[in-house]
Amino acid sequence: MKVWTGGKQGKQRWRRRSNTTPRSLLVCERSSFCDENNRVSSQVEQLHFNYKVSVLLSDCSSAPSHLESLLTSFSHFYLVRNLPLHELLDKQFLETAVYQGNVYGLSYRTRLDEDNCVALMPNGHLVLSLDKDSFQVLGFEGKTSTFNYKTKNRYVVTVDLTDGSMAPGRQAYLRLLTGLTSRLPLQMDFLLSHHPGGGASLQALLSRYIWSEHKPEVGTCSLTHLPCPDLQSCDPHGLLEWLGAVDANISRDNSSSSFLSSLVCPEPKRTVSRALRISICGLLLPHDVQRLIQELRCYLGQCQPESWVSLTVHGFVDSPVSWGGKEHGVLRGGENFYTLFIFHDHTYHLHLAAGAQDTCPP
Amino acid sequence: MRRDEEKGEAAVFQRVVLKNASPYHYMKVCLVLEDESTKLSAVELKQFIITGLKTLYGEVGAALNFDLLKYDEDTFTAVLRVYSKWLVKLWSSLTLNGFYQNQACAFRVLQVSPFLLALSGNSRELQLD
Numbered sequence: 337m338k339v340w341t342g343g344k345q346g347k348q349r350w351r352r353r354s355n356t357t358p359r360s361l362l363v364c365e366r367s368s369f370c371d372e373n374n375r376v377s378s379q380v381e382q383l384h385f386n387y388k389v390s391v392l393l394s395d396c397s398s399a400p401s402h403l404e405s406l407l408t409s410f411s412h413f414y415l416v417r418n419l420p421l422h423e424l425l426d427k428q429f430l431e432t433a434v435y436q437g438n439v440y441g442l443s444y445r446t447r448l449d450e451d452n453c454v455a456l457m458p459n460g461h462l463v464l465s466l467d468k469d470s471f472q473v474l475g476f477e478g479k480t481s482t483f484n485y486k487t488k489n490r491y492v493v494t495v496d497l498t499d500g501s502m503a504p505g506r507q508a509y510l511r512l513l514t515g516l517t518s519r520l521p522l523q524m525d526f527l528l529s530h531h532p533g534g535g536a537s538l539q540a541l542l543s544r545y546i547w548s549e550h551k552p553e554v555g556t557c558s559l560t561h562l563p564c565p566d567l568q569s570c571d572p573h574g575l576l577e578w579l580g581a582v583d584a585n586i587s588r589d590n591s592s593s594s595f596l597s598s599l600v601c602p603e604p605k606r607t608v609s610r611a612l613r614i615s616i617c618g619l620l621l622p623h624d625v626q627r628l629i630q631e632l633r634c635y636l637g638q639c640q641p642e643s644w645v646s647l648t649v650h651g652f653v654d655s656p657v658s659w660g661g662k663e664h665g666v667l668r669g670g671e672n673f674y675t676l677f678i679f680h681d682h683t684y685h686l687h688l689a690a691g692a693q694d695t696c697p698p
Numbered sequence: 699m700r701r702d703e704e705k706g707e708a709a710v711f712q713r714v715v716l717k718n719a720s721p722y723h724y725m726k727v728c729l730v731l732e733d734e735s736t737k738l739s740a741v742e743l744k745q746f747i748i749t750g751l752k753t754l755y756g757e758v759g760a761a762l763n764f765d766l767l768k769y770d771e772d773t774f775t776a777v778l779r780v781y782s783k784w785l786v787k788l789w790s791s792l793t794l795n796g797f798y799q800n801q802a803c804a805f806r807v808l809q810v811s812p813f814l815l816a817l818s819g820n821s822r823e824l825q826l827d
Contacts (some may be wrong), residue, residue: 339728359718360812367711374711387821390699415826444826467795550826573720580724580814586767586777596740597765599779650819669809671816696715 358667364572367687369633369678375684377626379674380560380649382660382698384457385442385622388650389628390583394610394637395643397558406625406631410552413529413619414538415444417546420523421464422516424456424496426541427504433537434497440621444525448654449666452696453521455656458531460498465656465663466491469502470522474515483665483693490493492656492663552618554629563601565587567644567677572687574602578676579646582613589634625649632678641680660696664694720812723785724767727792728808729774733799740769743776747788750795755787764788767814775808777817785810 367374399407410541423429424441433439434456441456453465464478471478471491478493501508516522530537565578577602581588584671625647632645651658651672658664658672669691677685688697729743738744738746744766764780780788792805809820 355725357812359786360720362716362813364714364716365712371711388819390819432799444824447822465799504758572716573722577722577814580816580818581767583782583815583818584768584777586814596744597767597779599765599767648815648819650816650821652821654821669811669816671811671813673813673816673819675815689816691811 345687352664360692361690361694362572362576363541363688363690363697365688367684369684374536374684376629376676376684379686379688379697380625380629381622383649383651383658383672383674384558384622384661385441385455385657386625386649387652388615388617388648389625389652390613390615390621390648391628391632392579392582392646393614393632393643394562394608394645395610395640396612397610398616399556399612400635402550403568403631403635405554406628407554407614407616410616410618410624411529411531411621412549412551413440413527414542415548415550416526416542418523418530419526419545420516420521421454421468422513422521423541424454424462425504425509425516429538429541430497430504433539436537438531438621438623439538440529440531440619442527442619442652442655444527446524446654447666448656448664448670452524453654453656454522454524454526456528457657457661459661460496461661462494462495462497462657463656463661464493469521474520476515477511481665482663482695483667490665524583528617531621531623550618550622552616552636555615555617557613559613560609561612562608564608564611565602565605567679567685569604570602576689578602578686579648579675583615583648620649629676629678633677633682636680639680643680645678646675647678649673659690659697661686662695663693667692671696703773718782720782721783722779722814723810723812724810724814724817725780725785725792725807726809726817727776727778728806729776729803730799730806731774731798731803736801737771737800738774739771739796740766740776743769743774746795746798747778748793749758750791754791754794759791762787777814778806779814782812 438458443454446453452470470487476493478491480488481490481492484490513636558683590597590599592598636645653670671691674688690697751762762784764778766776767779768777809817
């Protein structure tokens with residue numbers, strides 16, 4: 337147990353800190369798709385590893401056919417079992433996939449707060465988030481994790497595989513290759529996806545290991561008589577709480593005196609007679625999310641003026657990078673997600689949420 | 699709170715950054731009981747948590763407001779909502795709740811977040827087998 341040995345003021349500060357929760361950030365942006373300076377596309381591109389997309393369509397009971405076909409056309413991804421990490425430095429893999437761009441790779445079932453985690457970003461950057469022992473054994477240049485600078489028990493190694501100094505045969509390349517083959521022969525289950533090459537460009541790598549192809553899983557659910565707050569005036573946290581309750585099927589029909597829960601829909605509210613919730617899970621690429629946003633905007637153009645659409649994209653909790661390739665950590669929740677509300681008049685509200693170990697979304 | 703850009707008219711770009719502004723925190727917890735055949739309703743679970751709070755923090759703890767938003771009787775998994783300033787008290791009392799009706803039990807805290815939305819998109823639940 338920690339015992340305070342400092343002065344009175346310090347003790348008060350320590351008490352206050354031990355009773356407060358780690359910081360969280362919520363960035364709220366409002367603009368219009370008609371505005372040339374709108375940043376939706378760049379924000380979507382900056383979150384590389386997306387786990388789940390959920391869409392809520394107001395005043396809609398069944399998914400329009402073109403939306404359904406778009407959801408089924410999301411890029412497939414591959415799960416490679418026990419992939420030795422040095423395979424990512426394989427000359428053929430670099431030439432057929434990494435140098436062409438847009439390869440997404442992420443270690444699967446590794447926890448960022450306790451294990452070694454790896455991400456291969458579409459710009460050819462390989463990021464290894466390693467514990468202290470592994471980092472020292474690897475013997476490659478890296479830096480202390482931003483979020484562990486006091487304890488120094490986690491290190492991040494970032495390598496640009498497209499850089500000239502990392503070309504096969506060069507000194508830095510050989511040092512990393514030797515590190516990953518002999519000193520630290522890391523193996524992990526790995527999720528891989530490539531756009532637009534698909535499986536063909538990854539085939540050489542896949543053929544050497546046990547792998548399986550996966551299609552993002554789509555689920556739909558229709559809702560009726562959905563109480564809905566006023567999206568224009570509602571406080572952002574209240575709005576996200578309401579959307580979270582809709583997403584998790586949590587009852588909002590409570591009174592302030594009920595014993596179990598006092599969660600209610602924020603006032604003022606209106607009742608939407610029917611709504612449709614669609615969710616899609618897997619390793620989802622930003623490119624597909626962009627297409628989905630375009631499709632949703634087309635869909636809204638054909639709807640009534642009061643209709644709206646919300647789209648929530650959750651990033652992977654255990655990805656070593658989040659917004660714009662910046663470092664990501666898991667202190668408690670590791671949440672990194674954004675919610676986009678699109679309205680009939682092309683205006684939008686974008687809410688970007690980050691947990692304690694994230695930089696502010698750009 | 700910081701306002702970066704604001705230009706006055708309707709379709710302008712507006713950006714607001716809210717730091718630590720969430721009034722609530724949400725916890726996804728699972729109760730592990732020694733005897734798995736035990737039945738426990740939502741009301742009983744909430745009463746059990748309140749008793750734990752009272753044991754640890756006395757009357758002040760028993761008066762602490764929290765909501766049981768969702769409960770699955772088969773898996774004993776619940777979603778709780780608590781004011782951010784009381785999260786530490788609730789969490790500590792859950793940790794120290796060791797017995798339910800004379801049988802050993804433990805609360806597993808599966809996920810904690812200042813956003814309820816984050817609880818429905820946890821990538822650690824991705825099953826590809």
